[in-house]
Amino acid sequence: MTNRVLDAKIPKGPLADKWTNYKFDSKLVNPANKRKYSVIVVGTGLAGASAAATLAELGYKVTAITMHDSPRRAHSIAAQGGINGAKNYQNDGDSVHRLFYDTIKGGDYRAREANVHRLAEVSVNIIDQCVAQGVPFARDYGGLLDNRSFGGAQVSRTFYARGQTGQQLLIGAYHALMRMVGEKRVELLARREMLDLVVVDGKARGVIVRNLVTGETERYAADAVLICTGGYSNVYYLSTSARMSNATAAWRCYKRGAAYGNPCYVQIHPTCIPVSGDHQSKLTLMSESLRNDGRVWVPKAVGDKRPPSEIPDEERDYYLERIYPSFGNLAPRDVSSRAAKRLCDEGRGVGRSGLAVYLDFRDAIKRDGMDVIKEKYGNLFDMYHHITDENPYDLPMRIYPAVHYTMGGLWVDYNLMSNVPGLFVLGEANFSDHGANRLGASALMQGLADGYFVVPATLANYLGGTKFDKVDTQNPAFADAERDTKARVEKLINIKGTRTVDDFHKALGKIMWEYVGMGRTEAGLKKALVELPKLRQEFWSDLRVLGDSKDYNLELEKAGRVADFIELGELMARDALDRDESCGGHFREEHQTADGEALRNDEKFTNVSAWFYEGADKDPTVQREELVWEYVKPSVRSYK
Amino acid sequence: MSANHSHSATSTQKAPASMTLTLKVWRQSGPHSEGRFEEYKVDGIVPDMSFLEMMDVLNQKLIKAGIEQVSFDHDCREGICGTCLMVINGSAHGPDRGVTTCQLHMRRFQDGDTIVIEPARAKAFPIIKDLSINRSAFDRITASGGFISVSTGNAPDANSILISKTAADLAMDAAACIGCGACVASCKNASAMLFTSAKVSHFALLPQGQPERTDRVLGMVKQMDIEGFGNCTNTGACEAACPKEITLENIARMNREYLRAMLVTRKS
């Protein structure tokens, strides 16, 4: 049985010294011994690629697994706006402590102090590392690095590479990884999907993967397994995640005993291109950086359907500037999203559907000139133009909130190790650093912090302090897991029902958005907990997947992922019901202030909910890790 | 509660006209099997759909009719991951410049059109199935020098390296490559020069790239040739097809870099 005691293993000492002390006290693996240890890294996005590259540089035997055809495709690539780093290059009063504080507050006081402080500390090293790798960050005319501001912060600490920062950082990590692949220090396995975790004597010792091209299952053994497979936004069907982004690897770990932390914490991003119709297959984000220069507004009057150019300034409601004067258009994501939803619910939304607000660059273009705006946001404007067929240089953009990021994930301790020893979880796949709401430009930071700087230290501590029995793929645990995997794949293809995978996925998305979306109620969540098991049953009795399991079969891949999404959706609803408060991205309509802001219940919920799998037909159980405030005093989170 | 989903979002004042299209799609069950065109009709296609959403409509229809779906690779659907390369009416990523297939919208087509959809064709990009191809040759080219060798942990302060805005911008132009392979697909010679030169240029333009300048270009060109890509004949088809509008200037730069490297290298 896996460990069910949630010990965060936070190092002793003052907050600012914890990480330094940890590294000093940590067990080490001497250079000659490192090659004796093997590590499997699942997922090669920012967290996975950076971890695989760094661990290989250190001398470990690394196997990197990706479901994509190349590590360069991971969805980290789509992050647009930037990455935070507490460099204080702008001399505007930034510091490690301020980044730490902003992140804790931004997360609505639901993250661990020690983790977040470490994140802020290593943020400066990330920028250095990336520049050394040749990441072409934006520069000013003197040749120094440029910064912009992001939501939830009053300083400019965001480094960016046009609107393609995620791409450039991922490509940087990909280069580092490919260097190690070229030197044969990393074995790269592409187009393979992890379908099970192999646990031997309570320790994570390997994975079962399906070779997506041949359809064969394969076994890989190691001394530690790193899950770097991103978040689960696609539970909602429509999200800003890539179509292949999925929760399967993490969900399989949960089913093998790893706890799932805070599954109900979902970030709804305020600036996405609105849905245009039923055919919509995914949503596209417009970077938050646009809110540096764009002004968000709706008409003052309900049902005002005039074109935006005919609505004079005095009849416009620049509501973010009005409600949150000190942060204005840069209010945090959860706050901005809910404000947009409230106004649309009032009937003041714009566009064909009435489910959109304006993001207007008229004043910025007037102030700075067309060229400056083009230089800053050109590719984002082009993308908007392509998708909507409207030119944002002439017309204000229409935006609406959409599911974008999941703060929840597998529970990990300070070492980024789950409660299953040897199972590490990095990046968006873990629950750790963002509390109940993530600040803009912090996802890239966390992915790279975990991969480049945190796990190389904490993995050594684990490997150096653990005795390993020899385990290879002939171990019966591998045979068992492989048999389960094969049976599940065959089951999916043999249902031979009538409805397609997308049918079910859309149905799931509808339930989740309706009841476990931006505003949640007890009644709605209870309804979801009735609907979701029903959907699960229909799925397993009426799914149609054509083709062969021993072949490149994209529908079969999707089917497995959607099956897991349905189960995860249920856990999200359960967690949302259980967390009877509002905090960050989790908004329970029963708990709000007079002006509609989230109302926390610190007395009862200053903790992390970690869910344990109890078996197919049993309800999961929850345990709580209490959050201890040593340096920050939780207060009402105000951006006014 | 308002729903971002489905019906409520489409309560339009005027519904956009829907189209019926004939698709000629390349079907091939595996790398070594014979392929052929199959003709399918799809209807209910609206102008706001992306090309891939139209392909979704096709696949849903096929599955419901008991015909196995068309394999096509795609992921981010926002023009940045580089997965969704296909050849549409003879053009990689479709008729327009500067767009990927996922950012091509059906408003570009008309009711009654016939669209021919093929996989990218190049010996170095073997077909896996239908429109899905194997582009791992690009990964191997990258592994042969497309990086800066800085192990994690000892980088100098980021602002200790001054880089002119012009150099940073040009490097960014080159680094914008998404590795989709449209350059190879559109080139009559299936040459990978635009891809390779974009990476060579990205680093050649930056001070951080200088220490490995010589070995990088030699290694990458060597691997590119081993992979079986064709030669460059300066037609410019790659530049026209590149969704990120990477220019031939990069290939010229690589030619210079290569000549220089050949003259100064101490390796035989």
Place this chain on the structure above:
Amino acid sequence: MLHFLRSSVGKKFIMGLSGLGLSGFVFAHMTGNLLVFKGAEAYNMYGHFMTHNPAYPLISWSLVLMMLVHAFLGILLTKENHSARPSAYAVQASPAKSVTTASKTMIFSGSILLVFIITHLATFKYGNHYDVEYGGQTVRDLHRLMVEAFQNPAFVVWYVVALIVMGVHLRHGVSSIFQSLGFNHPRYTPTIKWIGIVYAIVVAAGFISQPIYVYLVHQG
């Protein structure tokens, strides 16, 4: 060095370098031959001078070498390129993504030029040898040979066609040389492309004017 010659970039470089030499030659050849408009003596004395100066062996052999290298590499590259892209697409690319026909057909235009050059050399360099005397000096009467040759309208037509093909080849070739040798700059390349087109037209038109002039003016 062998590595360089075997590599795709190296081959391209050599192709550009030999192309540079050959395009320079055709221009010089064309301008020199314009003396046909001046008269037989000027034309023949020019021919004599060109073939009787100390640089002649060097120039002619390097031209032969460049020709052979250019043709050999052209054929080799085409073979390799066909193997890199064994099958074509069912449809032609859209206008926005199309490229010039000249650039796609270099091997065809080049092959025609190869045949042309062989017949040209056979007709003139290795054709009938007439002598003529100017002020006591005996020189080869190439003018007479040429007038005889261009009495045949079919031969004139063949020349005109072949020279148009040369223009097409140069239309892509000349500006392409710069790209292959590594010169591409947004400030200069548009001009280079424009010069390449003018160059091709001037060379082709200059050459074509000659057989037509001879055919029309020097009737029997």
